[in-house]
Amino acid sequence: MLQVINQTVMHSYPGMVALVTVCHNGENNIMAAGWHSYISYEPPIYGVAIGRERHTYQLLKSAGKFAINFLPYEYSSLIQQAGVYSGSKVNKFEEANIRFDHGSATNSPILQDAYIAYECEVIDRNSYGDHDWFVANIVQFYRDPAKFLENGMPNFKELNIPLYLGRSTYTNVNQHSEFVSHKIEE
Numbered sequence: 001m002l003q004v005i006n007q008t009v010m011h012s013y014p015g016m017v018a019l020v021t022v023c024h025n026g027e028n029n030i031m032a033a034g035w036h037s038y039i040s041y042e043p044p045i046y047g048v049a050i051g052r053e054r055h056t057y058q059l060l061k062s063a064g065k066f067a068i069n070f071l072p073y074e075y076s077s078l079i080q081q082a083g084v085y086s087g088s089k090v091n092k093f094e095e096a097n098i099r100f101d102h103g104s105a106t107n108s109p110i111l112q113d114a115y116i117a118y119e120c121e122v123i124d125r126n127s128y129g130d131h132d133w134f135v136a137n138i139v140q141f142y143r144d145p146a147k148f149l150e151n152g153m154p155n156f157k158e159l160n161i162p163l164y165l166g167r168s169t170y171t172n173v174n175q176h177s178e179f180v181s182h183k184i185e186e
């Protein structure tokens with residue numbers, strides 16, 4: 001039975017962590033974001049919450065564009081580092097030897113080891129509590145075809161998807177995970 005408690009409960013995890021990348025005035029930066037979501041399929045719109053105290057916040061606010069990158073589980077240590085270190089103190093790309101190319105639409109870093117990446121242009125920003133929610137049109141998509149089946153589902157023989165549990169701990173969804181399909185016909 002549920003009990004009433006007097007504290008904020010943060011149990012939206014396990015969940016996927018997105019790596020937000022931005023380039024502004026020649027400075028490349030990366031940060032891990034646990035709070036992000038598709039907002040619309042057509043047109044494709046994505047949102048990410050970024051704390052106003054983060055170095056990425058000012059870069060993204062000024063640039064008005066960014067990229068969302070998803071890395072396989074093998075890179076969970078890099079994902080964690082991107083969320084802990086501040087780009088104002090260290091060049092995270094150099095520190096972790098992160099390979100990237102600048103995107104064709106926004107010039108934002110697109111991680112070479114990502115299995116999915118989106119280039120995004122900001123269309124709205126609103127403040128909610130201690131974070132701002134950046135809403136953006138997805139203007140360019142990238143996908144590693146080896147990591148996906150013809151039907152668009154992940155190819156778990158080639159891809160382990162990291163899930164963040166909280167407290168610097170990760171697990172993964174892989175070919176050994178149990179899958180159940182609940183297709184309902186109307």
